[in-house]
Amino acid sequence: MNSFPVAKSAIYSIKHQICALCRGFYQQGWASGTGGGISIRTQDRIFMAPSGVEKEKIEPDDIFELDLDGSVLQAPVNKDLRLSECAPLFMAAYELRSAGAVLHSHSLQVVLATMLATPAAPPYRVIEFSELEMIKGLPGHGYHDTFRLPVIPNTARERDLTASLRQAILDWPDTCAVAVQNHGIYVWGANASKAKTQAECIDYLCQVLIEKRRLGLHQ
Amino acid sequence: MNSFPVAKSAIYSIKHQICALCRGFYQQGWASGTGGGISIRTQDRIFMAPSGVEKEKIEPDDIFELDLDGSVLQAPVNKDLRLSECAPLFMAAYELRSAGAVLHSHSLQVVLATMLATPAAPPYRVIEFSELEMIKGLPGHGYHDTFRLPVIPNTARERDLTASLRQAILDWPDTCAVAVQNHGIYVWGANASKAKTQAECIDYLCQVLIEKRRLGLHQ
Amino acid sequence: MNSFPVAKSAIYSIKHQICALCRGFYQQGWASGTGGGISIRTQDRIFMAPSGVEKEKIEPDDIFELDLDGSVLQAPVNKDLRLSECAPLFMAAYELRSAGAVLHSHSLQVVLATMLATPAAPPYRVIEFSELEMIKGLPGHGYHDTFRLPVIPNTARERDLTASLRQAILDWPDTCAVAVQNHGIYVWGANASKAKTQAECIDYLCQVLIEKRRLGLHQ
Amino acid sequence: MNSFPVAKSAIYSIKHQICALCRGFYQQGWASGTGGGISIRTQDRIFMAPSGVEKEKIEPDDIFELDLDGSVLQAPVNKDLRLSECAPLFMAAYELRSAGAVLHSHSLQVVLATMLATPAAPPYRVIEFSELEMIKGLPGHGYHDTFRLPVIPNTARERDLTASLRQAILDWPDTCAVAVQNHGIYVWGANASKAKTQAECIDYLCQVLIEKRRLGLHQ
Numbered sequence: 001m002n003s004f005p006v007a008k009s010a011i012y013s014i015k016h017q018i019c020a021l022c023r024g025f026y027q028q029g030w031a032s033g034t035g036g037g038i039s040i041r042t043q044d045r046i047f048m049a050p051s052g053v054e055k056e057k058i059e060p061d062d063i064f065e066l067d068l069d070g071s072v073l074q075a076p077v078n079k080d081l082r083l084s085e086c087a088p089l090f091m092a093a094y095e096l097r098s099a100g101a102v103l104h105s106h107s108l109q110v111v112l113a114t115m116l117a118t119p120a121a122p123p124y125r126v127i128e129f130s131e132l133e134m135i136k137g138l139p140g141h142g143y144h145d146t147f148r149l150p151v152i153p154n155t156a157r158e159r160d161l162t163a164s165l166r167q168a169i170l171d172w173p174d175t176c177a178v179a180v181q182n183h184g185i186y187v188w189g190a191n192a193s194k195a196k197t198q199a200e201c202i203d204y205l206c207q208v209l210i211e212k213r214r215l216g217l218h219q
Numbered sequence: 220m221n222s223f224p225v226a227k228s229a230i231y232s233i234k235h236q237i238c239a240l241c242r243g244f245y246q247q248g249w250a251s252g253t254g255g256g257i258s259i260r261t262q263d264r265i266f267m268a269p270s271g272v273e274k275e276k277i278e279p280d281d282i283f284e285l286d287l288d289g290s291v292l293q294a295p296v297n298k299d300l301r302l303s304e305c306a307p308l309f310m311a312a313y314e315l316r317s318a319g320a321v322l323h324s325h326s327l328q329v330v331l332a333t334m335l336a337t338p339a340a341p342p343y344r345v346i347e348f349s350e351l352e353m354i355k356g357l358p359g360h361g362y363h364d365t366f367r368l369p370v371i372p373n374t375a376r377e378r379d380l381t382a383s384l385r386q387a388i389l390d391w392p393d394t395c396a397v398a399v400q401n402h403g404i405y406v407w408g409a410n411a412s413k414a415k416t417q418a419e420c421i422d423y424l425c426q427v428l429i430e431k432r433r434l435g436l437h438q
Numbered sequence: 439m440n441s442f443p444v445a446k447s448a449i450y451s452i453k454h455q456i457c458a459l460c461r462g463f464y465q466q467g468w469a470s471g472t473g474g475g476i477s478i479r480t481q482d483r484i485f486m487a488p489s490g491v492e493k494e495k496i497e498p499d500d501i502f503e504l505d506l507d508g509s510v511l512q513a514p515v516n517k518d519l520r521l522s523e524c525a526p527l528f529m530a531a532y533e534l535r536s537a538g539a540v541l542h543s544h545s546l547q548v549v550l551a552t553m554l555a556t557p558a559a560p561p562y563r564v565i566e567f568s569e570l571e572m573i574k575g576l577p578g579h580g581y582h583d584t585f586r587l588p589v590i591p592n593t594a595r596e597r598d599l600t601a602s603l604r605q606a607i608l609d610w611p612d613t614c615a616v617a618v619q620n621h622g623i624y625v626w627g628a629n630a631s632k633a634k635t636q637a638e639c640i641d642y643l644c645q646v647l648i649e650k651r652r653l654g655l656h657q
Numbered sequence: 658m659n660s661f662p663v664a665k666s667a668i669y670s671i672k673h674q675i676c677a678l679c680r681g682f683y684q685q686g687w688a689s690g691t692g693g694g695i696s697i698r699t700q701d702r703i704f705m706a707p708s709g710v711e712k713e714k715i716e717p718d719d720i721f722e723l724d725l726d727g728s729v730l731q732a733p734v735n736k737d738l739r740l741s742e743c744a745p746l747f748m749a750a751y752e753l754r755s756a757g758a759v760l761h762s763h764s765l766q767v768v769l770a771t772m773l774a775t776p777a778a779p780p781y782r783v784i785e786f787s788e789l790e791m792i793k794g795l796p797g798h799g800y801h802d803t804f805r806l807p808v809i810p811n812t813a814r815e816r817d818l819t820a821s822l823r824q825a826i827l828d829w830p831d832t833c834a835v836a837v838q839n840h841g842i843y844v845w846g847a848n849a850s851k852a853k854t855q856a857e858c859i860d861y862l863c864q865v866l867i868e869k870r871r872l873g874l875h876q
Binding site (some may be wrong): 132144193196198199203207217 | 692765768772773811812839867870
């Protein structure tokens with residue numbers, strides 16, 4: 001986990017990092033409409049993007065600052081902004097995985113991959129990846145390992161995913177992500193860079209899965 | 220609907236917004252060739268992009284300024300520019316839906332989706348989307364709702380779409396958009412941001428539909 | 439055809455335009471490797487990009503300046519640069535169609551579409567497009583017209599295409615472009631903007647053709 | 658091979674070139690996660706990107722400087738950075754092909770193409786390309802030639818590929834690249850521009866192969 005002093009310049013830097021990451025997510029197609037988001041944790045603070053706004057246009061002043069329990073310490077200057085709907089889901093990864101950052105993506109590749117998932121121990125479905133170099137980008141996995149990405153059912157409200165996401169994090173100790181059927185994915189990492197690169201690897205793996213299916217190359 | 224004073228600086232700001240949105244549309248593939256466009260309404264003015272020009276190169280001085288009835292108050296500096304062919308279609312959304320902004324896109328995803336549309340009450344075809352998180356980005360729709368996008372037949376001249384688009388807006392009260400067979404889509408919203416993000420959601424939904432068809436995942 | 443004084447500032451402006459267009463082509467995937475290029479004609483000059491270089495890195499000083507017969511008046515500062523291999527092909531469009539600009543693209547969409555072409559009067563194959571709004575972006579074509587894009591066989595050297603391209607331009611008076619099997623396309627227009635937007639329309643039409651084939655929507 | 662004085666400004670320029678190329682690779686999808694990389698050789702130095710970092714964020718101070726035998730002369734300012742895992746593989750191309758630059762890409766197009774490879778003399782598989790203009794972008798190949806891209810099996814550690822990559826370079830004298838099953842590709846060239854443009858051509862060729870398979874156009 002990232003640990004550096006929470007100086008004013010450092011806070012502004014993290015807020016800038018969140019904005020830059022959100023712009024990158026939009027470019028990648030992970031945050032079209034107003035979906036997607038990211039949260040970063042420091043020694044004693046958690047920073048989150050707001051909810052329901054165009055992620056490619058977020059400014060540092062739009063970022064929420066919370067304490068480690070998830071209580072808002074400083075709301076954005078713009079009083080119309082609401083805290084990310086993903087807040088309890090981000091908090092689950094911080095609490096249960098000691099994450100340094102958590103992101104939420106509506107990646108089309110992931111959503112299509114959830115449609116190709118196979119049954120696992122209820123209530124889960126699973127997407128399995130093996131024999132692909134990009135698996136090495138995920139913590140604890142080598143080229144010859146199988147990466148199993150759990151899929152939980154979607155709910156009408158994002159916050160209603162909290163219980164099942166928390167349970168999935170506990171039931172699947174080898175994963176750094178949980179996918180949500182027809183919705184997207186939550187990916188955490190030791191810091192923002194790792195969360196982002198791990199999300200990129202998973203996206204790549206999902207795209208290979210879809211392409212193999214299209215090319216008739218799956219078992 | 221957006222309501223702020225129509226000060227000179229505000230007008231210039233809206234014109235800049237239209238240019239920025241058009242550049243974004245071009246990046247998204249919604250305005251290649253010279254297709255696509257957007258219009259924004261304020262308290263007492265309507266602003267529209269010109270017709271038949273490269274949308275990614277529009278400048279604020281190229282924007283038409285109209286009154287709320289659609290009469291041109293100020294034409295662009297460049298006298299070779301003509302008002303958007305979509306003008307009567309944009310006006311239909313302003314009049315019948317109290318829209319704050321209306322956009323027109325030639326998105327390939329939407330065009331392909333119109334080819335996958337199914338028959339509805341004549342003269343309409345319809346594209347139906349359900350069980351996808353991105354449906355939540357459309358006003359009045361939750362995850363478990365079905366979004367029905369009406370499709371009207373195309374005509375040789377854009378202005379000849381006016382009557383059928385107006386009728387579609389009346390016949391389909393739950394939609395924020397009307398697709399045109401083999402042509403594209405008109406999307407409106409309470410303001411430019413909403414029109415754009417709603418268009419992104421529809422694009423995403425169309426892309427899922429197409430991909431599901433390619434993967435053999437449709438009913 | 440563009441007609442403005444060939445002042446030094448105007449020449450520099452056209453050279454800049456060629457560089458900007460080449461960067462755009464590279465972004466679009468039309469000029470990867472070192473393929474693709476564009477030429478612009480004024481009242482008494484023709485300007486051409488060099489051959490075999492990364493198109494996204496071309497500078498104004500790399501542009502060749504020729505007279506209307508295609509003789510080089512001013513070679514680039516960098517003596518290692520050679521005139522575009524497409525020169526005789528560009529000259530064909532200037533001579534036979536009074537074009538203001540001609541571009542060459544290795545667009546993947548076009549190359550795949552040439553593989554879906556059907557036989558026409560020998561030696562031609564043809565790709566036909568109908569009932570698509572983007573056909574209106576091509577000169578002389580309305581929504582209900584059919585755009586017929588002729589395809590000529592490829593040759594080992596670009597210059598060896600000259601005779602068949604010239605003949606195709608004469609045999610197909612309604613087209614603004616000639617495709618080359620497994621290679622790409624030559625598109626001309628009254629000026630650089632039209633050449634570019636017409637190329638974008640053709641690219642879009644080819645992509646629809648390919649997607650319809652993938653979705654099983656073709657006759 | 659590039660040969661110019663190894664002046665301090667030239668070194669900084671090469672380091673900048675590596676950073677710019679890595680950013681380009683990331684844009685192309687060749688270096689998502691932390692995959693991919695590039696190395697450039699001068700008269701008496703070899704420069705390499707570091708391992709396991711986001712390639713689009715590399716700075717000139719992150720580049721390793723080595724002598725022609727591959728020994729590190731100057732490590733980056735940031736002591737946490739490690740030399741690229743690809744180092745012995747890059748050195749193989751320098752030694753066996755007198756390359757001026759070598760790149761490594763995790764291109765999805767290449768990875769999918771390796772899944773469509775056919776058996777060759779063991780231990781190799783091969784991907785064959787013919788009758789495509791872009792083949793001309795590869796050294797020693799004309800339009801009517803067949804480009805044969807050898808594929809070697811992947812290993813758990815990148816360095817364990819060294820022996821088989823060296824052997825492939827010796828066994829396939831006509832290629833400027835070796836693909837690695839389910840992993841990616843190593844491409845070399847006389848200089849960085851050629852390595853990059855040749856990689857773009859191979860990527861394009863792989864994409865055509867995949868698309869032809871999807872369209873049912875393969876033999």
